[in-house]
Amino acid sequence: MDILLQLIVSGIAVGGVYALIALGFVLIYKATSIINFATGEFMMIGAYFFYTFMVMAGLPPIPSFLLVMFCSALLGLFVERAILRHMLGQPTISIVMVTIGLSSILMGLAEMIWSTDFKSFPALFPRAPVIIGDIIVRSNLFWGFVVAMLAVIVFALLFKYAKVGVAMRATAGDQMAAFSMGINVRSMFTVAWSMGAIAAALGGVIIGNIGGIQPTLGSIGLKIFPVVILGGLDSIAGAVVGGFIVGLVENIAGGYLDPYVGGGVKDLAPFVVLVLILFIKPYGLFGKQDIERL
Amino acid sequence: MATQPILSVEGISLAFGGLKVLSEVSFQVNPGEIYAIIGPNGAGKTSILNCIGGFYRPSAGRILFGGEDITRTTPDRRAARGLARTFQNIALFRGMTVLDNIKLGAHAHLKTGLASALMYWGPAHREEMALRERVEHEVIDFLEIEPIRKQAVGSLAYGLQKRVELARALAMEPKVLLMDEPVAGMNAEETEDMARFVLDIKEERDITIVLIEHDMNVIMDISDRVMVVNFGQKIAEGTPDEVQHHPEVIKAYLGEKKG
Amino acid sequence: MRMGDFKQTYAADEAVFRSGTVRFWLVVLLLAMAAFPFMVGPYLLYMANLTGVAIIAAVGLNILTGAAGQISLGHAAFVGIGAYTSAILTTKLGLPFLVCLPLSGLAAAFFGIIVGAPSMRMKGLYLCIATLAAQVIFDFIFVHWTSVTGGIRGINVPSAELFGYKLDTEFKMYFVTIPIMIAAITAARNLFRTRVGRAFIAIRDRDISAELMGINLFQYKLYAFAASSFYAGVAGCLQVYLLRIVTPEHFPLHESIRYLAMIIVGGLGSVLGSIFGAIFMTMVPEALQSGLALFQGMDDKLMSYLFPLQTVVFGLLIVVFLVFEPHGLAEMWRRVKNYFRLWPFEH
Numbered sequence: 001m002d003i004l005l006q007l008i009v010s011g012i013a014v015g016g017v018y019a020l021i022a023l024g025f026v027l028i029y030k031a032t033s034i035i036n037f038a039t040g041e042f043m044m045i046g047a048y049f050f051y052t053f054m055v056m057a058g059l060p061p062i063p064s065f066l067l068v069m070f071c072s073a074l075l076g077l078f079v080e081r082a083i084l085r086h087m088l089g090q091p092t093i094s095i096v097m098v099t100i101g102l103s104s105i106l107m108g109l110a111e112m113i114w115s116t117d118f119k120s121f122p123a124l125f126p127r128a129p130v131i132i133g134d135i136i137v138r139s140n141l142f143w144g145f146v147v148a149m150l151a152v153i154v155f156a157l158l159f160k161y162a163k164v165g166v167a168m169r170a171t172a173g174d175q176m177a178a179f180s181m182g183i184n185v186r187s188m189f190t191v192a193w194s195m196g197a198i199a200a201a202l203g204g205v206i207i208g209n210i211g212g213i214q215p216t217l218g219s220i221g222l223k224i225f226p227v228v229i230l231g232g233l234d235s236i237a238g239a240v241v242g243g244f245i246v247g248l249v250e251n252i253a254g255g256y257l258d259p260y261v262g263g264g265v266k267d268l269a270p271f272v273v274l275v276l277i278l279f280i281k282p283y284g285l286f287g288k289q290d291i292e293r294l
Numbered sequence: 295m296a297t298q299p300i301l302s303v304e305g306i307s308l309a310f311g312g313l314k315v316l317s318e319v320s321f322q323v324n325p326g327e328i329y330a331i332i333g334p335n336g337a338g339k340t341s342i343l344n345c346i347g348g349f350y351r352p353s354a355g356r357i358l359f360g361g362e363d364i365t366r367t368t369p370d371r372r373a374a375r376g377l378a379r380t381f382q383n384i385a386l387f388r389g390m391t392v393l394d395n396i397k398l399g400a401h402a403h404l405k406t407g408l409a410s411a412l413m414y415w416g417p418a419h420r421e422e423m424a425l426r427e428r429v430e431h432e433v434i435d436f437l438e439i440e441p442i443r444k445q446a447v448g449s450l451a452y453g454l455q456k457r458v459e460l461a462r463a464l465a466m467e468p469k470v471l472l473m474d475e476p477v478a479g480m481n482a483e484e485t486e487d488m489a490r491f492v493l494d495i496k497e498e499r500d501i502t503i504v505l506i507e508h509d510m511n512v513i514m515d516i517s518d519r520v521m522v523v524n525f526g527q528k529i530a531e532g533t534p535d536e537v538q539h540h541p542e543v544i545k546a547y548l549g550e551k552k553g
Numbered sequence: 554m555r556m557g558d559f560k561q562t563y564a565a566d567e568a569v570f571r572s573g574t575v576r577f578w579l580v581v582l583l584l585a586m587a588a589f590p591f592m593v594g595p596y597l598l599y600m601a602n603l604t605g606v607a608i609i610a611a612v613g614l615n616i617l618t619g620a621a622g623q624i625s626l627g628h629a630a631f632v633g634i635g636a637y638t639s640a641i642l643t644t645k646l647g648l649p650f651l652v653c654l655p656l657s658g659l660a661a662a663f664f665g666i667i668v669g670a671p672s673m674r675m676k677g678l679y680l681c682i683a684t685l686a687a688q689v690i691f692d693f694i695f696v697h698w699t700s701v702t703g704g705i706r707g708i709n710v711p712s713a714e715l716f717g718y719k720l721d722t723e724f725k726m727y728f729v730t731i732p733i734m735i736a737a738i739t740a741a742r743n744l745f746r747t748r749v750g751r752a753f754i755a756i757r758d759r760d761i762s763a764e765l766m767g768i769n770l771f772q773y774k775l776y777a778f779a780a781s782s783f784y785a786g787v788a789g790c791l792q793v794y795l796l797r798i799v800t801p802e803h804f805p806l807h808e809s810i811r812y813l814a815m816i817i818v819g820g821l822g823s824v825l826g827s828i829f830g831a832i833f834m835t836m837v838p839e840a841l842q843s844g845l846a847l848f849q850g851m852d853d854k855l856m857s858y859l860f861p862l863q864t865v866v867f868g869l870l871i872v873v874f875l876v877f878e879p880h881g882l883a884e885m886w887r888r889v890k891n892y893f894r895l896w897p898f899e900h
Contacts, residue, residue: 035678086876092677093624097817098875100810104868111861215861222689222806225682233678261697268693271686278683282675347765373767387758389822390751397748398755402767404748408776411750414743422747426563466767 002134007255008248009135013145015247017206020148021220022227022239023155024200030172030234031192034084035092037099039200040221041106046072046201047208047217048114054121061124068205069198076197080190103218110215120212144206151202155195156236168192172234223250226270230277230285238285246270298361300325300502301470306345306355308338308526315341316526318355323470328496328503330517330534332510334546338526339506340382343472346504347379348372360469374402378468380459382475382506386447392458393443396429399465433461437491453484460491464499471495473505477512485509489516514538522546569742590727598723602795604835605730606788609737611815611831612824613784616741618813619822620750621777622757624681627668628812630691631661631782633804635789640708640799641701650713650720654733654790661786662779664691669778673771676760688806695801707800710793720794730791737784741824744780753777754822814867818874820883829882837870838863 025039036042049071053064079102087095125143129136159165170178171188179185200221204213207220227246231238254266277285299322308316316338323329331339344350346357348369357365364372373379378399386395404425406418434440437457442450447458456476463471476492477485489512495501507513513520513534520537522530524546530537537543590598614628635657642648642656668687672680695702702708712721713729720726744750752773755763764770793799811834819830845859874881 035681083872083876090875090879091622092681093618093622093821094817094875094879096624096678096681097813098872100813101868101871101875104810105865105872106868108861108864108866108868111864112858115857116861222685225685229679229682262699264693264697268689271689275683275686275690278671278675278679278686282671282679349761349765368769369764370767370769373765379762379765381762385759385762387755387763389754389758394751394754398751398766401748401752406747406749408749408780411744411747412740412780414740414746418743418747422567423564426567430563462766 003255004252005135007251009132009137010141011248011251012244013137013141013247014251015244016145016148016152017203017210017243018223018227018247019240019243020152020206021200021203022224022231022243023152023236024196024198024203025224025228026231026234026236026239027155027159027168027199028192028196029228030236031168032084032189034087034095034099035233036196037096038079038103038106038218038221039196039224040218041103041110042072042075042197042200043204043207043221044213044215044218045075045106045110046197046204047213048110048119049201050205050208051114051119051121051213055119065205068201072197072201073194076193076195077190079197080193084189084193085186103221107215107218114215116215118212118214121209124209138210140210144210148203148206151199152240155199158195159236164191223267223270226274229274232283232285241285245273249273297324299323299358300360301346301504302358303342303346304356304358306342306352306357308341308345308350308352314526316345316352319523319526319528320355321521321528321531323502323504325502326496326500327518328492328505328516330513330520331504331506331523332508332513332520332537333523337523339523340474341526342523343379343474343504343506346472347377370402373466376467376469377472378463378466378470379472380456380463380474380476382478384452384455384459386455386459386462388446388448390447391444392439392447392450392461393429393434395447395458396433396443396461396465397425399462400425400429400467403467429465433464436464436494437461453480453488456480456484456488457491460488464495468501470502470504473503473507475506475508477507477509485512492516567746569746586731590724595723598727599795600835600839602723602726602730602791604832605727605734606791606795607812607815607831607835608734608828609791610785610788610812611819611827612737612741613781613788614812615816615819615822615824615827616744616753616784617777617781619816619820619826620745620757621753621774623669623672623676623774623777624678624813625684625781626681626806626809626813627684627688627691628781628785629804629806629808630688631665631785632789632792632808633691633695633799633801634664634782635661635786636793636799636803637695637702637708637789638786639790639793640710643710643793644708650715650794654787657790658783658786661789662783665778665782665785666775668782669775672774672778685806688809692801692805695804702801705801707798707802709798712797713794723795726795730795733787733791737787738824738828741784741827745824749773749776757822811867814871816881817871818881820881823881823883825886826881826883829886833882834870838867841866 021039021043024042025036028034028036046068049068050064053059053067054061059067083098083102087098125139127139129139130142159168167178167183168188168191170181170183171185175185204217207217223246227242228239230245231242250266250269253269257265301323303319303321305318305320306316307318319342331342333339341350345352348367352365356363359372359375359377364375387398390398404421406421410416410418434443437460439454439457439461442454447455450458460476477488480488492503492505493516496503517534519532520534521528522537522540522543529542529546530540532540589601610628610632614625617623617625638657638660639653642653668684671683675683696705712719714720715729720729752763752768755766755768756770756773760770792803815830815834816827817830818833819828820826841863848856848859878885
């Protein structure tokens, strides 16, 4: 029982971070209908930005954090302007592949700039584990969860109430209509990429703080696919729920099944759930199927 | 005794969410006639064709084709049984040549499976050659599109694309041809050509035609009977002449007060 | 003087290689391929064999993704299924190469149909992610079903035998790999001359109107999955006999992406493009690596910058082709050919 409770709590904590990274994916998909396979690499680069500012440049944590957001926004902006803008109207396969190519470029660049050595951050939070009732949560995990949830709430509020968020939603709903209402659709694409990059980067900083960083960190980005499929590609609430489900599933399945198959269940379980969900509800738990016209 | 209708639509209704698109539309199309559906924009004309073709499934009512109930039949089975369709916004396959688009229309009449397609020699080869022969003589010559058959459809002028779409539908060897605005966007000459083709198809090939059109001259010239729909309901039916003078129709087209 | 070509019969017009000139160059190419192994050493033969395998797999993926428009992120897993099928049938049951080859294809096709089954209800990105799930799940099975797959150590396979003749060198394997590759290419070209190939393209271009033309979408999507994974399975079988070992490391997600990169760079939906792409994406990394090897030992710090360059170049190739030449090498080839077609009378 204690083990289960422990697994559930760490599952929720990790799930909250997944939700944030998945948000970085959904923000871009919602506004631009582009499925960003480089979300994991945005996350990894964000973590390296933080490492650069805090460890290499010796800045305090808060300014480093703000600089990470700034630099990630620039990265998102650059990627949209330099690459994705040229892909408007291209078939899905081309857009999928261009973001896959991008992820390869970002990973190679990270290896060149920061080398393949394992790196870790200095302690950001009090080291003592957090104790809730009988449950002990590692301090980095607990605070990571708190920061991730705060970020998710801020993004959700922005998207719902801020002028920019409303414009983004309008663009997502109907690009032509938004255009005729005087919304600059192109700049909305840029904003979406910047915001998506920021969300992913913040997730990267938290993940990096929990387990250290390497250029291969981006492979965690694969897990956002179960998350966003569970939640529906275009649903923010779905991303959050999906994040928790994936966090829980992988921790519980990993905790109980790993001893029998020799590890690796954590990475597999979310995809098994994904397949099951797709068979039952092909467009995710919260996703909508478009009405098609002739 | 009247002949049995080839197509019989019995009280079909259709709704998207709360929006009622069609309510209890019924009509019968006799073999060998040109049956036109007219009505203002958004009246539900294309939705009727979509229900007949199987792309939309009506919430109530039945559709009989050659006396058989096809309401629950999938679109591809309906096509195989002899329902062909041309579209309002041209729906050609842009990655293919004109010839391949037309050949594609014959899909349901061919037998080559995956394995024999990979082998090609033997039955698949003979079938493809027979198809080419047939398509050339019966469709391409007929619609006078020999010079463009090797071109990519995307590079063709609008009027020609419409003609290729008709060619593809003819390659399906349909019993009933559903045409959604065949002359929309065409100039006078192209319109005349298309009207002539439609009449020829009816006369020479024994194909029944159901068409939607906004061009009243064409409707009056070629159709045998006309149905008028407005707000998803049938409001009149008859010969072109009768319909033209029907008070409901004048009201629908010219507005409530002037009626 | 050549004046373009005119045909007397429809059969001549439908032939794959239409003019005498094309047939002449084709014969030259085949002769060159036959002479090749006698003129080079084992390294180039090894590369040629690997490229041949990559071509088979890429042609297969192009049927599914390029022609039928169903994106697959799990192609390497199907190659893997073919490879493991061969390895297991050979080592455990002692089945001969010629039996293993079709069985590997069929085994992969069987799983291809299962993975393609969700395409009945979903399409586009959702289906693409389902194939990603298949890749991850099969990868897990390769690693963890130790009793059958040998886990991360994999399975060692004896060299193939053909009618009692041991195919134990790259030289001998060349004469198996390349003919099978040619057969695979020919079959794919044939496919696109028939209703099946046309139906694939119709589904890609406009699935709704394809259905209204009488094409059963689900059936044809499964056909595409089956054909594509059959090719993958055959490629996997050949790969096992070339490398004499199969381990999970041969079929990671990155390998699936590499196959996708081949058809993107080569040209989506084009058989010729798959060939160009497979050659290009096998040769360029190899050339890059050999190039970098020249610097080996000169400066370790420099090397730490140069090695990741391969990853960057791989990504850049994909992006640059998509942005600047979306129809790939096949389109570049067509332009070059058109330029020389009536040369020097092009005006």
